[in-house]
Amino acid sequence: MVFLSVVNFTRSRGPDEFWRKRRIFRLAAHYIGRSRNCYSIAVRNVHRALAYATKARKLKKQDMIDLWNTRITAACEQHNITYYTLKEGLDRANIMLDRKSLSDLASWEPRTFECLAAVAKQKVEYDGFNDGTDKNRPTGTNLKLKDVMLEAWLKENKKF
Amino acid sequence: MSVIRAGLQRITNIIRNGSGGILSRFITNSALIENKTVPQTPKEVISACNKLIEENASRNFAIVHLLGKQWRVTDGDLLVVEGYWPPNIGDKITLDKVLLAATKDFSLIGRPLVQPGLVTVTATVISKGLSHTRTHFKKKRRKQYMRINFQRAEQTMLRINSVNIASKINEPSKNVF
Amino acid sequence: MSNSNLFLKSGFIRAPLQNGVGRFVPQLQRIVLKFCKSNGSSRGLRDFIEQDLVDFAKQNPSVVVYLKPRRHRGPVIVAEYLNGDRVWMGMHNKTHSEITKWIEVLRTQQGDIASLRLRKYQYTDYPSVQGPWTPFTFKDPELNTAKLPDPKYGANNRLPMTATEKLRLMFEKQKLNDVNTAE
Numbered sequence: 001m002v003f004l005s006v007v008n009f010t011r012s013r014g015p016d017e018f019w020r021k022r023r024i025f026r027l028a029a030h031y032i033g034r035s036r037n038c039y040s041i042a043v044r045n046v047h048r049a050l051a052y053a054t055k056a057r058k059l060k061k062q063d064m065i066d067l068w069n070t071r072i073t074a075a076c077e078q079h080n081i082t083y084y085t086l087k088e089g090l091d092r093a094n095i096m097l098d099r100k101s102l103s104d105l106a107s108w109e110p111r112t113f114e115c116l117a118a119v120a121k122q123k124v125e126y127d128g129f130n131d132g133t134d135k136n137r138p139t140g141t142n143l144k145l146k147d148v149m150l151e152a153w154l155k156e157n158k159k160f
Numbered sequence: 161m162s163v164i165r166a167g168l169q170r171i172t173n174i175i176r177n178g179s180g181g182i183l184s185r186f187i188t189n190s191a192l193i194e195n196k197t198v199p200q201t202p203k204e205v206i207s208a209c210n211k212l213i214e215e216n217a218s219r220n221f222a223i224v225h226l227l228g229k230q231w232r233v234t235d236g237d238l239l240v241v242e243g244y245w246p247p248n249i250g251d252k253i254t255l256d257k258v259l260l261a262a263t264k265d266f267s268l269i270g271r272p273l274v275q276p277g278l279v280t281v282t283a284t285v286i287s288k289g290l291s292h293t294r295t296h297f298k299k300k301r302r303k304q305y306m307r308i309n310f311q312r313a314e315q316t317m318l319r320i321n322s323v324n325i326a327s328k329i330n331e332p333s334k335n336v337f
Numbered sequence: 338m339s340n341s342n343l344f345l346k347s348g349f350i351r352a353p354l355q356n357g358v359g360r361f362v363p364q365l366q367r368i369v370l371k372f373c374k375s376n377g378s379s380r381g382l383r384d385f386i387e388q389d390l391v392d393f394a395k396q397n398p399s400v401v402v403y404l405k406p407r408r409h410r411g412p413v414i415v416a417e418y419l420n421g422d423r424v425w426m427g428m429h430n431k432t433h434s435e436i437t438k439w440i441e442v443l444r445t446q447q448g449d450i451a452s453l454r455l456r457k458y459q460y461t462d463y464p465s466v467q468g469p470w471t472p473f474t475f476k477d478p479e480l481n482t483a484k485l486p487d488p489k490y491g492a493n494n495r496l497p498m499t500a501t502e503k504l505r506l507m508f509e510k511q512k513l514n515d516v517n518t519a520e
Binding site: 047050051053054057093094095096097098100101104105108109111112115116119 | 221223229230232259260262264267269270271272294295296297298299306308
C-alpha cells in the first residue's frame with residue numbers, strides 16, 4: 001500500500017494514554033451513549049459522579065436520621081405520645097437508645113416500643129413535665145373527679 | 161399452659177439500674193382467653209419474669225453498644241463493624257454493653273445498661289479485612305481544583321453466637337469480671 | 338439498572354456455610370508467593386520468605402503455602418479462599434514489614450471483600466422476635482366483629498381539656514383547699 005498523504009494532526013500523547021483513559025471508561029461503563037465511549041464527555045460525567053458520591057455519603061447519614069425520626073414519630077402517635085415527649089422521658093430516665101435502635105424496635109418489636117413509650121410517659125408525669133401536646137388527657141366525658149383530686153392531693157403532699 | 165400463653169400476650173417491663181432506680185411497669189393484654197389475674201405489684205412482675213426466663217420459650221434479642229454504634233442482635237446474626245478493633249479471627253468475645261434485652265413476652269430496659277451479669281451476648285470474630293476503596297473526590301468547576309483521595313476502612317465481621325438472659329432479675333450476679 | 342456493568346458491585350453480608358455458628362473455619366485456602374531470586378523488587382518478599390514464612394505456615398496449619406521462584410518477573414502474592422475467590426496482589430518494591438501486614442490482611446479476610454460494596458452492615462435471619470408491626474398490631478381485635486359505625490369506636494376521645502372542665506377542676510381544688518384551711 002502506498003500512502004500519498006501524511007496523516008496530520010494525530011499524535012500519541014504518551015504510551016500510557018490507553019491505561020489512563022481506561023480508568024475513566026471502567027467507571028463509565030454503565031452510562032448511555034457518548035458518555036460511555038468518548039473520553040472528553042466521559043471524563044466530565046465521571047467527575048460529576050464521583051463528586052456526587054462523595055457529597056452523598058454525608059447526606060445519606062442525614063437522610064437516615066430523618067427516616068428514623070419519621071418512623072419513631074409514627075410509632076409514638078399510635079401510643080398517644082409525641083416524639084418530643086418520648087425523647088424527653090427516655091433521656092430523663094437515663095435510657096440511651098439512639099434513633100436507629102428506636103426505629104428498629106418500632107418497626108420490628110412493637111411491644112418493646114410500647115413499653116418504652118409507656119416508660120417515657122410515666123417518667124414525664126412523675127417529673128411534672130407537661131408539654132401540652134398529649135391529646136389524650138382526660139376529657140369531660142370520662143373525667144373522674146375523684147382520681148383527678150387524688151392526683152392533685154398526692155402531688156401536693158409529695159407521696160411519691 | 162401454652163394455650164394460656166398464646167392468649168396472654170403480656171408484656172412486663174422492668175427498669176433495672178445499678179443504683180436502684182424507679183421501678184415502673186406497664187402491662188398490656190390483648191385477647192384474654194382466661195380471666196387470669198394480671199400481676200400488678202413489682203414483686204409479682206419480677207417473679208413472673210423470672211419464670212419466663214427459666215422457661216426460655218422464645219428467641220432473645222438484645223441491643224448492644226459496640227464501637228460507638230448500637231446494634232440489634234439475635235443468635236446467628238452477622239455484623240460488620242468498621243474501624244480499628246483489636247480482636248483477631250477465631251476469637252470468642254462477649255459483648256458487655258447491653259442497653260436492652262427482650263424476648264417475645266417481656267423486655268429488660270437498661271438505664272443506660274442492664275446489670276452486667278444478667279445478659280450474656282457471645283460472638284465470634286469471623287473475618288478482618290479492608291473495605292472496598294472509597295473515593296473521596298473534590299472538584300471546583302472552572303477553578304482548576306481537583307483532588308482525589310482513596311480510603312479503605314478496616315472491617316471486622318462478627319457472628320453472634322448467643323444472646324442469653326442468664327440469671328434471674330433482682331438477684332445479685334456472681335462475679336462477672 | 339443491571340449490576341454487571343458497574344465498576345463496584347454491591348451486595349449484602351454473607352458468611353460461607355454458617356461459619357462461626359458452630360466451629361470457626363479460617364477461610365484462606367492457599368497462598369502462592371511468586372518472586373524472583375535476584376531482582377531488587379522482590380527483596381521484601383524474599384526477606385519475608387527467609388524469616389517469617391515458616392512461622393506463618395506453622396501458625397496456620399489450614400493454609401497451603403506455595404513458593405514459585407520466577408526469574409525476571411515481579412513479585413506477586415495470590416491468595417485463594419474457600420469460597421473460590423482469587424486475590425492477586427502485587428508486591429513490587431514492598432518492604433518486609435508491609436508484606437507482613439498484607440499477608441495478615443489476606444489471612445484474616447474471608448474472600449475478596451474489597452470487591453463488594455456492603456449495602457447493610459448487618460444480616461439476620463430473624464429480623465423480628467415479637468412479630469413485626471402491622472396496622473392491626475395495636476387495634477382492638479373486637480373490631481373484627483364490630484358493626485361500624487359504632488359509638489364506642491367512633492368516639493372522639495382525644496380532645497384536649499375544655500375550659501369548662503378546667504373550671505370544674507379549679508373549683509374542686511378550691512373546695513379542697515377551703516376544707517384544709519377550715520381544718
